Amino acid sequence: MTYEIPAHHPNCFGCGTENPSSMGLQMHIEDRRVLGTIRFASHHEGGPGLAHGGAVAAVFDDVLGAVPSALHLPAVTASLTVEFRAPAVLGDDLEVEAHLERREGRKLYTRATMHRGTALLAEAHALFIVVDLAHFRRTGQPLPEAWSHWDDTPRS
Ligand SMILES: CC(C)(COP(=O)(O)OP(=O)(O)OC[C@H]1O[C@@H](n2cnc3c(N)ncnc32)[C@H](O)[C@@H]1OP(=O)(O)O)[C@@H](O)C(=O)NCCC(=O)NCCS
Numbered sequence: 001m002t003y004e005i006p007a008h009h010p011n012c013f014g015c016g017t018e019n020p021s022s023m024g025l026q027m028h029i030e031d032r033r034v035l036g037t038i039r040f041a042s043h044h045e046g047g048p049g050l051a052h053g054g055a056v057a058a059v060f061d062d063v064l065g066a067v068p069s070a071l072h073l074p075a076v077t078a079s080l081t082v083e084f085r086a087p088a089v090l091g092d093d094l095e096v097e098a099h100l101e102r103r104e105g106r107k108l109y110t111r112a113t114m115h116r117g118t119a120l121l122a123e124a125h126a127l128f129i130v131v132d133l134a135h136f137r138r139t140g141q142p143l144p145e146a147w148s149h150w151d152d153t154p155r156s
């Protein structure tokens with residue numbers, strides 16, 4: 001089954017559609033995996049003509065963050081590790097994939113890869129911790145309507 005995933009919220013740095021600085025990540029779900037596409041632009045530049053490593057890490061944070069979102073579980077990144085295998089060239093069309101490896105209580109162990117065609121550019125794993133929605137309410141900003149059905153079980 002394939003379905004589109006909405007942005008985490010409209011102003012999300014990774015995937016928001018109303019944030020002019022958004023990285024423009026577009027994602028959908030296919031067979032329990034989050035699949036996405038990204039094209040780095042000049043404002044993501046690190047080495048000449050190449051994506052900044054932090055930009056690559058930000059894409060991973062976002063696509064991995066879609067794994068709990070797709071489960072309607074509020075969760076935040078506790079740790080993120082990236083292994084950079086080959087440079088990501090600005091303007092190339094790249095694919096990312098992320099999935100849940102296992103869950104242990106509030107801990108979600110996730111893994112992701114970034115490819116250009118069949119070439120592996122980078123891989124990442126991250127630990128997400130399930131939180132309650134109070135984690136996000138503390139700023140006073142309204143939460144996205146799309147989150148209204150999310151699990152809001154109190155976590156301590
Ligand atoms: C992640 C966070 C919610 C955890 O705080 P908490 O809800 O009080 O939960 P705890 O600190 O009790 O951690 C829960 C469990 O995760 C583990 N854990 C937390 N952070 C961890 C990390 N970086 N690495 C490994 N394990 C970690 C804890 O050891 C604990 O394990 P246990 O239940 O086996 O004892 C909190 O540290 C936080 O808000 N961090 C900022 C998150 C963030 O801003 N991320 C970027 C944007 S999404």
Ligand SMILES: CCCCCCCC(=O)O
Nearest residue numbers: 008061062065074075077
């Ligand atoms: C519940 C929404 C979580 C969004 C996580 C996006 C990545 C991040 O902010 O580091």
